[in-house]
Amino acid sequence: MNVDFAAGDCGTGPFTWGQEAIWQTIERTWPDDHYFNFGQVLKLPRARHIREVAAAVGALVERHGSLRTLVAERPGTTRALGQHLEARGRLPVEVVGAAPRDVLDKLAATRFDYERDWPLRVALVTEGDLVTHVVLVFCHLAADGFGAEIAVRDLRMLLVRGRVPGPRPPQPLELARWQAGPEGRRVAATAAAHWEREHRRVPATMFAASSQDAARPPIWRALLASPALDLAVRAVAWRHRVSTSTVLLAATAQLAARYGGHRTSAVLPIAANRFRKDTRGIVSTLSQEGLFTLDVDRPFPDLLRPAEAAAVRAYRSAYHDPADRRRVVAAESERRGEPVHPGCCFNDMRLADPGPADCPPERLDAALEQTTLTWPLSQDRLNCRFCVHVSAEGVSLTADTRYLSRASMEGYLRDLEGLLVETARR
Amino acid sequence: MIRQRLAALVEESSDGEVTAREAMASGLPLSALGLTSIARMRLIDAVEAEFGVEVDLSEEGLAVLDDLDLLAARLSDR
Numbered sequence: 001m002n003v004d005f006a007a008g009d010c011g012t013g014p015f016t017w018g019q020e021a022i023w024q025t026i027e028r029t030w031p032d033d034h035y036f037n038f039g040q041v042l043k044l045p046r047a048r049h050i051r052e053v054a055a056a057v058g059a060l061v062e063r064h065g066s067l068r069t070l071v072a073e074r075p076g077t078t079r080a081l082g083q084h085l086e087a088r089g090r091l092p093v094e095v096v097g098a099a100p101r102d103v104l105d106k107l108a109a110t111r112f113d114y115e116r117d118w119p120l121r122v123a124l125v126t127e128g129d130l131v132t133h134v135v136l137v138f139c140h141l142a143a144d145g146f147g148a149e150i151a152v153r154d155l156r157m158l159l160v161r162g163r164v165p166g167p168r169p170p171q172p173l174e175l176a177r178w179q180a181g182p183e184g185r186r187v188a189a190t191a192a193a194h195w196e197r198e199h200r201r202v203p204a205t206m207f208a209a210s211s212q213d214a215a216r217p218p219i220w221r222a223l224l225a226s227p228a229l230d231l232a233v234r235a236v237a238w239r240h241r242v243s244t245s246t247v248l249l250a251a252t253a254q255l256a257a258r259y260g261g262h263r264t265s266a267v268l269p270i271a272a273n274r275f276r277k278d279t280r281g282i283v284s285t286l287s288q289e290g291l292f293t294l295d296v297d298r299p300f301p302d303l304l305r306p307a308e309a310a311a312v313r314a315y316r317s318a319y320h321d322p323a324d325r326r327r328v329v330a331a332e333s334e335r336r337g338e339p340v341h342p343g344c345c346f347n348d349m350r351l352a353d354p355g356p357a358d359c360p361p362e363r364l365d366a367a368l369e370q371t372t373l374t375w376p377l378s379q380d381r382l383n384c385r386f387c388v389h390v391s392a393e394g395v396s397l398t399a400d401t402r403y404l405s406r407a408s409m410e411g412y413l414r415d416l417e418g419l420l421v422e423t424a425r426r
Numbered sequence: 427m428i429r430q431r432l433a434a435l436v437e438e439s440s441d442g443e444v445t446a447r448e449a450m451a452s453g454l455p456l457s458a459l460g461l462t463s464i465a466r467m468r469l470i471d472a473v474e475a476e477f478g479v480e481v482d483l484s485e486e487g488l489a490v491l492d493d494l495d496l497l498a499a500r501l502s503d504r
Contacts, residue, residue, distance in 0.1 A: 190480070243463040275467040276475075309485040315467055316483065353462065 002090045003054045003122075007062040009171070010087035012072060016176045017188075018273065018286040019083060020322045022140050023071070026114075028383035035379065037108040038145070039121075039137035040152050041100040044159065047130035050095060056158040057122055057134070061091060063164065064151060064283040065171040066142045071114040085173055094123040100133040107137040114141060144287040145349055146272050151283045170282040178278065179321070191320035192328060194313060198293045199332040199340060202266035206256055206344040207385045213405035220401055221377035224413040225394035228367035231359045232417075232424035238356035239424075240304040243311075245348045248395070250307035251419055252346050252388045254296040259404065259412055263297040266342040269311070271318030289345060290318030300423055343385035343403075350390055361425045371417065373410060429498040435476065436461065436494070439468035455492045466491065477501055 015023060026033045044053075061067045065085045072084035096103055107121045119142035125133040134155065138148050150169070157164045178184050237244045253265035268289035274280050292314035294307055333340045377398065387398040395416065399409050433446035436456060444459045452459060461469070470481045470491065479501065481491060490496045 241457065245463055272464075275464070275471050277472075305485060309483060309488050311463075312467070312470070312488060313483045316470070355462075 001050070001054065001093050001095055003058045003061070003093050004088075004090050005058045005061045005068065006088045007065070007068065008087065009065060009173075010085050011173055012082060012084045013173045013176050014082045014180065016083075016172050016284065016286075017179055017319070017321050018144070018284060018288055019141055019172065019176075021288045022144075022285045023081070024322060025383050026140065029381055031111065032379050032381045034109060034111040035382070036140035037112070037137055038140070038148070039104040039108050039135060040148055041104055042134040042136065042152050042155060043100075044132060044134065045156075047127065047132050048159065049129070050124060050126065050131055053124055053131045053134060053159065054093060056155055057091070057093060059158050060151060060155050061089075061118075061120065063154060064169065065173065066147070066282075066284045067120045067151070068118065069142065069172060070116070070119070071141065083172060083176065085171075089118065091118050091120065091122065095126055096123050097126050100125050100135055103135045104137060107135060112139040112141075114139070119143075140285055142285070143283050144272070144285045145351070146274055146287070147283040147285060149351065150281060154283075170278055172282070172284045175279065175282065175284065187319060188321040188324055191317045192324035194317040195291055195320065195325055195328045196332075198266075198291050198317075199328055201264060202291075202293055202340070202342060203260070203262045203264060204336060204338050204340045205385070206260040206262065206266060206342050207400075207403040208260070209403065211401060211403055211405040211408065213401065213407070215378070215401040215406050217378050217380045218401050219377075219379045219382045219398065220375060220406055220409065221396050221398040222406070222409045222413055223374050223376050223394050223396040224371065224417060225374075226367075226371040226417050228364050228371060228421050229395060229417045230354075231364055231367055232420040234354060234357040235359040235364075235424035236301075236304070236420060238358050240301065241356075242304050242308045244353055244356060246304065246308045246311050247420070248348060248390055249292065249311055249346055250294070250303050251300065251416055253292065253294055253307070254300060254303060255412060255415055255419065256344050256386065257296045259408065260344075263295060265292075265294050265296045266344065267292045267314075268342055268345040269314050269318070270345060270347040271315040273319045275315075275319075288318045288320065288322075290314035290316070290320075291342075292346075300419060301426075345384050345387045346390075347387065348390045350392065359424060364421050364424060368417075368421065373413065375406075428501050429494060431476070432473070432494055432498055432501075435469060435472045436465075439472055440465040449494055453495075456494065457492050461492075473497075473501075477504075479504065 069085045103123045119139035121137040123135040124131045154164045233247045236247045253267045257265035273286040385400040385403050389396045433449040436449040437446040
């Protein structure tokens with residue numbers, strides 16, 4: 001079936017910084033860019049008629065411009081891409097009777113045609129005549145994880161109350177205008193100064209040497225599900241009065257430097273960039289990479305306080321204009337006569353942080369027995385050599401085995417667990 | 427006045443997890459009151475936007491940000 005939508009706003013403009021950043025990443029990953037598709041399943045509090053749910057989906061798309069925005073050439077420019085917001089359109093919606101998770105995987109399995117496909121795929125999962133679940137799959141240009149959360153929350157409100165209370169949410173075209181204006185440029189200049197300063201001292205890349213043991217396909221993901229690591233992170237954060245995210249980032253950075261053979265670590269943490277009032281409620285992709293640098297040649301506990309401050313600076317630098325970053329990277333690469341890019345990123349995707357908490361050693365020991373390591377993904381291309389993701393499922397490492405073999409990937413995750421558990425035990 | 431306004435920004439940045447009243451009354455570091463790292467990032471933006479300053483993001487600068495009285499004193503000395 002199709003859902004028609006008709007909103008009051010339309011227009012064309014430059015990408016926001018977040019859209020520009022994910023667009024560059026998508027282009028570098030093509031044709032494996034379906035990697036960035038992701039979705040959510042909304043279980044309805046009670047089953048509803050198809051037409052009711054379809055109307056709510058239409059209202060959701062009308063409310064959030066991002067969900068009816070396509071990539072387009074900007075008028076008056078040659079080959080400069082930007083965002084084009086359509087007021088009206090027709091969104092295809094599948095009606096299926098299958099397991100919601102399978103439906104999500106199927107909808108997410110193919111890449112979006114960014115200039116033609118609406119950036120939202122929807123399926124209504126039915127039992128008999130009634131809808132029990134709504135499956136939403138997002139193109140990463142339309143939303144990041146936090147943006148998708150807002151969309152799902154609003155869809156639930158539209159179904160339950162028929163409207164979403166509160167003011168109209170901010171829209172990507174407005175954000176792009178703010179970013180290009182004087183206040184946006186001031187923020188961009190501060191961030192650019194950080195990128196420039198820190199680039200002077202980072203290794204050209206964190207994993208430069210060949211692993212001599214490339215797998216086929218070359219990109220693999222190892223997932224460590226470790227209740228012991230989770231407990232240890234909270235305990236270390238509690239003991240050293242830093243955030244759990246800082247503990248994970250500092251450990252990731254120190255071990256990456258050890259495996260790559262460096263004293264200074266450079267990691268690109270992905271920040272939600274939803275710190276400002278004008279960005280908190282927006283459905284869009286705001287998350288971008290910041291630059292985290294730290295001299296890691298010292299015991300791990302001594303790293304934590306400096307890592308906390310370095311993390312704040314890195315997360316601040318994530319709200320930047322990708323054009324500034326390109327300029328900084330090109331200048332530094334030219335100065336050194338070799339390409340400079342850490343090739344090492346960190347994404348703390350946990351929507352809820354359990355927070356610091358002490359843990360007795362015997363509980364850590366008991367939890368260690370539950371650790372599992374699996375290999376859930378492999379593919380041909382990725383825009384990075386080394387990506388650590390933290391989620392409710394565990395800590396995963398997605399790496400290019402031409403630089404870090406599968407055995408080393410597993411060793412890295414086991415060492416990460418060991419470092420954190422040992423530190424928590426002391 | 428600055429102290430009160432800062433306490434209100436703490437409440438806003440933390441989505442009410444740390445109330446203005448708690449921030450004013452406790453004398454404890456804001457992080458000890460439960461100001462998360464995301465709330466702290468929001469507070470930095472809010473202080474910069476409202477007071478027209480650039481928050482010092484060194485270890486020492488963040489220690490000031492964690493102490494309502496110190497932060498208020500620094501801002502009134504500007």
